[in-house]
Each structure stands twice: as C-alpha cells, then as structure tokens.
Amino acid sequence: MPDGQIVKGYIVPGLPHLVLPRDSSSRAELRNACRLAGANARQARPDVLVIFSTQWISVLGHMVQTRPNPKGMHVDENWYALGDLPYDFHTDFDLAKRTIELGVAAGLQIRPVDFEGFPVDTGTLVALDFFNPKNELPVVCIACNIYAGREEELKLGQAVHDAIRALGRRAVVIGSSGLSGHWFTKDIQDSEDRIVGDGDDAENRRMLDLIASGKFTEAMDAMPEYARKTGADMQFKAFFWLIGALGSKNVKAKTLGYGPVWGSGAAVIEFSL
Amino acid sequence: MSQKGQIVSGYIAPHPPHLVYGENPPQNIPRSTGGWEVLRWAYDNVREKIKAQKPDVIIVHTPHWMTMVGHHITRVPRLKGLSVDPIFPHLFRYNFDTAIDVDLADAIYDEAIAEGMTAKKMTNPNFRLDYGTIVTSHMLNPDWDIPIISLSANNSPYYFSLNVGIEEMFKLGRATRRAIEKTGRRAVLAASNTLSHYHFDREPDPNLPEDMSKEHVFSHQNYLWDMRVLQLMREGNMDELMKVLPQFIDATSAEVKSGGLFWMLAAMDFPNIPAKVHGYWSVIATGNAVVEWDLTKGANGHQGAYAHA
Numbered sequence: 001m002p003d004g005q006i007v008k009g010y011i012v013p014g015l016p017h018l019v020l021p022r023d024s025s026s027r028a029e030l031r032n033a034c035r036l037a038g039a040n041a042r043q044a045r046p047d048v049l050v051i052f053s054t055q056w057i058s059v060l061g062h063m064v065q066t067r068p069n070p071k072g073m074h075v076d077e078n079w080y081a082l083g084d085l086p087y088d089f090h091t092d093f094d095l096a097k098r099t100i101e102l103g104v105a106a107g108l109q110i111r112p113v114d115f116e117g118f119p120v121d122t123g124t125l126v127a128l129d130f131f132n133p134k135n136e137l138p139v140v141c142i143a144c145n146i147y148a149g150r151e152e153e154l155k156l157g158q159a160v161h162d163a164i165r166a167l168g169r170r171a172v173v174i175g176s177s178g179l180s181g182h183w184f185t186k187d188i189q190d191s192e193d194r195i196v197g198d199g200d201d202a203e204n205r206r207m208l209d210l211i212a213s214g215k216f217t218e219a220m221d222a223m224p225e226y227a228r229k230t231g232a233d234m235q236f237k238a239f240f241w242l243i244g245a246l247g248s249k250n251v252k253a254k255t256l257g258y259g260p261v262w263g264s265g266a267a268v269i270e271f272s273l
Numbered sequence: 274m275s276q277k278g279q280i281v282s283g284y285i286a287p288h289p290p291h292l293v294y295g296e297n298p299p300q301n302i303p304r305s306t307g308g309w310e311v312l313r314w315a316y317d318n319v320r321e322k323i324k325a326q327k328p329d330v331i332i333v334h335t336p337h338w339m340t341m342v343g344h345h346i347t348r349v350p351r352l353k354g355l356s357v358d359p360i361f362p363h364l365f366r367y368n369f370d371t372a373i374d375v376d377l378a379d380a381i382y383d384e385a386i387a388e389g390m391t392a393k394k395m396t397n398p399n400f401r402l403d404y405g406t407i408v409t410s411h412m413l414n415p416d417w418d419i420p421i422i423s424l425s426a427n428n429s430p431y432y433f434s435l436n437v438g439i440e441e442m443f444k445l446g447r448a449t450r451r452a453i454e455k456t457g458r459r460a461v462l463a464a465s466n467t468l469s470h471y472h473f474d475r476e477p478d479p480n481l482p483e484d485m486s487k488e489h490v491f492s493h494q495n496y497l498w499d500m501r502v503l504q505l506m507r508e509g510n511m512d513e514l515m516k517v518l519p520q521f522i523d524a525t526s527a528e529v530k531s532g533g534l535f536w537m538l539a540a541m542d543f544p545n546i547p548a549k550v551h552g553y554w555s556v557i558a559t560g561n562a563v564v565e566w567d568l569t570k571g572a573n574g575h576q577g578a579y580a581h582a
Contacts, residue, residue: 059360060475073399077425078341080397109475115362117355119401147474183341185432186391262341 004169007044009271014123014176020082026190033257033268038130046172053176054234055123058143061109065141092138103159123176157244175238179265180230196263204265216248278453283462285564288408289556290365302366308483315552315563316412330374335405336531338425343391345425348378372420384448409465426531442532446539464533469495469525469560491558499560506548
C-alpha cells in the first residue's frame with residue numbers, strides 16, 4: 001500500500017449563517033470562498049475528509065466519531081430560527097480507529113463515539129455542506145477538547161497525519177473554526193454585520209498575514225495573546241491541530257475569504273502542499 | 274381573569290446525567306447497577322413534595338442551553354426526541370416527550386421585553402432539549418405529567434462579567450414572577466446547577482462509571498465552600514448568601530455562575546426562610562445538592578438588601 005498523504009488543508013468558519021437560510025445572499029464573500037474551497041478540495045481527489053470542529057466540545061479528553069453512518073436532524077441551539085440541518089454521511093471507520101490508537105499511544109485521552117442520536121455539531125455540518133455536498137466522501141469527525149492546549153492539539157493532528165499515511169489515504173483536513181469571538185449580543189440585520197470587537201479586525205488580519213506568509217510557528221507563538229485580545233473561537237486551537245496534521249514545511253497558505261459572521265471574525269484559509 | 278398565580282417552591286436541582294443513569298428509567302437507554310443514591314434519594318423526597326403541591330408547570334433554567342443573543346424560552350406545545358449527552362453519551366441517551374406551557378412562555382417573553390431584555394421564543398419543533406433540562410425535569414418529575422418551560426442561559430456572565438450576568442438574572446427572575454402571577458399559574462422553579470464544579474479530567478473507570486468507591490468531591494476546599502453556602506441557605510441568611518456567591522463562584526468554578534440560582538432567588542423575591550437541603554454528594558467530583566425553598570410554608574418576600582431587586 002502506498003503511503004497516504006494530505007492533499008489540502010483548510011480553516012473554514014462553522015456558523016450556520018453561511019448555509020442557512022438556503023436562499024440568503026448575505027455574507028457573499030465568505031459563502032463564495034467556502035464554495036471555492038470545497039471545489040478546490042474535490043479537485044484534489046481526496047478519498048476522505050477529516051474535520052476538527054470547535055463546536056463539537058469535549059471535556060474528558062478528545063472524542064472521535066466512529067459511528068458508520070451518522071444521520072439525523074440537527075437544530076442549532078442558538079440559530080434554530082435559520083432552519084434545520086439534516087445529515088446523513090459515512091465515517092471512515094478504519095481511519096478513525098487508527099487515529100484513536102495513535103493518539104492514545106502518544107499519551108492523549110481519546111474516546112470513540114458510536115451512539116445513535118449523538119449530536120453532530122453545526123461546525124461539522126457547515127463544513128460538510130461545502131466540502132461534501134452529496135455525501136460521497138467518507139469523513140472522520142474530531143471533537144475539540146476545551147482544556148487542550150498547543151502541545152495536545154499538535155499531537156492530535158500528528159496522530160491524524162500518521163494514520164492517513166499508514167492507511168494510504170488521500171485526505172483533506174479541515175479545521176472548522178471562527179477567528180475573533182466577540183459578537184453582537186442584540187439582534188442585527190445581516191446588512192449591519194461587521195467585526196464588532198475593538199481591535200479584532202486588525203488582530204485577525206495580523207494573524208491571517210502571519211499564516212499566509214508561512215510563519216506558522218510565529219503564528220502559534222502569537223496565539224495566546226491573539227486569543228486573549230479577541231476572545232478567539234476556542235483560542236483558535238484548530239490551527240494547532242491543523243499544523244499538527246499538515247506539518248509546517250512545504251505548506252503554502254492563502255486566505256480565500258474574510259469577513260464577519262454576527263460580529264465574529266471568519267476566514268477561509270487554504271493550505272496547499 | 275384568572276386567580277393571581279404563585280411560585281409554590283424553588284429547587285436547586287442539579288443535572289449530572291449520572292443520576293438518571295443510576296436510576297435506570299425506561300426512557301434512558303444505558304443500564305447501570307445504581308450509584309449516587311444519596312442524591313437520587315434526595316430527589317425521591319422532592320418528587321413526593323411536588324406531587325402534593327400540584328403545580329401547573331415546572332420552569333427550568335439550564336446552563337447547557339447556552340445562548341449568545343438574549344434569553345431564549347421554549348415555545349412549542351410539545352417537544353419530543355432522543356437527547357444524547359455530548360459529554361457522557363455512554364450514560365445518557367434519553368427519549369424525552371414533554372408538554373410545554375406555551376401561554377406562560379409567551380408571558381415570560383413579554384415580561385422580559387418589558388424589563389428591557391433581549392429575549393426570544395424558541396419555536397422550532399425539531400429542537401432537541403439539552404440534558405440539563407431533561408435531567409432536572411426527570412429527577413423532579415419522572416412521570417412528565419406536568420408541563421415544563423426551559424429557559425436558556427445567556428452567556429453574559431462569561432462574555433461580559435459576573436455582575437452583568439447577575440443583573441440579567443434578577444431581571445429575568447422578576448419577569449418570570451410577574452408572568453406566573455398574571456397567568457395564574459402555580460409554578461415550581463428549578464435552578465439546574467451544580468455547586469462546586471471542578472471535576473475529574475477522566476472517569477476513574479469508564480467501564481463502571483457507577484463505582485462509588487471512586488467517587489469523591491474534588492477537594493476539601495471545594496467541600497468546605499459547598500458546606501458554607503448550604504449552611505447559609507439552611508439558615509435562611511439571604512443577605513450573606515448573596516454576598517458570598519461571587520466568592521464561591523470564583524473559588525470553586527461553581528456552575529451557579531451560569532445564572533439559574535440568581536434567577537430563581539430573584540423570582541422568589543429572595544426569601545428569608547430556611548431552605549431544606551435534601552441531600553449532597555459529588556458526581557465525578559463536582560459538588561451537588563438538592564435544595565428546596567417551600568414558599569407555601571413561610572414568608573414570601575425578603576426585607577433585606579436584595580428585597581424587590
């Protein structure tokens with residue numbers, strides 16, 4: 001079996017405003033960037049998607065979805081008025097299992113999740129909407145441990161990387177995460193949306209510049225301060241995980257889109273190897 | 274016009290899914306050999322009391338429905354489905370089916386708006402109730418023969434500050450009280466909170482979660498804090514309780530921060546009557562107590578610093 005490889009990586013926003021309501025034309029730049037990311041990813045002919053979502057929160061270590069065919073109806077606890085998110089996708093069980101084994105061997109606490117009705121989160125489903133609209137590709141879904149820091153997420157990403165290589169997969173890895181995490185606490189019209197936190201826009205752009213210029217270690221070093229200033233979505237730890245999976249050499253990053261979602265910062269970043 | 278409604282009692286009603294798991298009700302899929310009996314027996318006492326009080330509705334404020342924009346109120350006549358706890362799915366996969374008191378939900382919404390708050394009616398029939406609402410509701414009334422209302426926890430105490438969050442809860446409490454009075458309801462309130470909230474970072478034995486030989490409170494310091502606030506409740510010392518709660522939250526990461534207790538005490542007008550502690554124990558190291566304020570017994574209304582907040 002040839003060694004597997006990761007063919008693309010992405011950071012994408014996970015709020016449902018980008019897919020619901022279906023006929024909305026709001027936040028066009030971000031929606032179009034997500035569509036472009038999905039198209040580029042499919043063009044790379046992956047045979048699996050690995051999605052780490054900051055909206056799937058775990059507390060006792062990490063969790064990995066191992067149910068063969070998660071299906072059901074998801075209603076977001078905040079944005080239920082936008083519409084429902086039905087889902088029906090397939091899990092790459094072998095890749096999920098190997099990821100768990102390698103992560104545990106690296107000292108992480110990781111649990112498989114195989115339960116009917118287990119709630120698949122909004123961030124994962126928004127990513128699937130753009131990257132796997134016909135549910136043709138199998139998926140591995142990974143939770144975001146609220147207590148995990150840089151080292152743990154790098155290890156978890158490395159476990160994904162090693163599992164992909166070991167099983168010969170062509171994979172696209174996706175971190176579903178926002179940037180700055182300040183938002184409007186009152187109702188707004190879509191047309192009123194903007195990055196709401198003082199200084200958040202500048203901090204987001206600085207972080208995006210670091211990433212786009214390939215200064216990944218510098219970006220990771222800057223992360224605690226960035227997260228503190230901007231209330232970043234789960235401290236933007238999805239980036240640690242992604243770098244753990246991609247490695248930091250021979251990787252080029254490009255921002256495909258950037259903008260607000262209900263005051264928070266959101267970007268679509270593409271990583272090519 | 275209906276008779277003026279009233280809050281008949283309020284409970285701190287913690288929601289660890291372990292309690293439902295330990296009880297093995299038919300609605301929950303996982304099976305156990307028991308566990309956490311002291312808390313479950315405490316709930317047994319409360320169930321009898323609630324049946325006797327014949328309330329029209331149980332209103333639950335839950336920290337596991339966290340909302341970003343305002344305070345949300347379930348407003349669908351019936352909610353039904355399978356709720357799987359995302360943290361403890363091996364313990365809690367519960368088939369829920371409950372009536373919602375939509376007229377009272379409308380009234381709470383109206384009164385919240387009148388308070389100048391941001392509020393929303395949750396009208397999506399596919400909405401999945403969170404495990405905080407379900408565990409608390411089940412443990413108080415496993416027959417589910419009393420309609421409920423679930424109130425979300427707006428994240429203002431985390432997003433802004435504890436003080437901002439408390440002020441919001443005082444307003445929501447007042448709004449809830451007025452709505453109950455105007456609609457003529459006999460209401461039970463439930464603050465779905467643990468006390469001290471530091472917990473183990475892994476289950477001592479994932480294959481036997483109910484192994485009570487492994488269960489203990491996180492630290493003696495947390496235990497002392499839990500006992501201190503419970504003692505103040507038992508004494509009916511509302512002024513001192515309100516004074517120490519912020520320190521308690523800071524010292525023990527108490528889940529009280531999410532707002533339910535502040536909401537409930539405000540709705541009850543900070544009653545200066547002794548509360549009854551039905552039981553206290555740890556669940557995966559967090560401190561949990563079932564505590565009752567019976568407003569049919571004594572003074573309803575407080576004369577201290579928090580009167581008519």
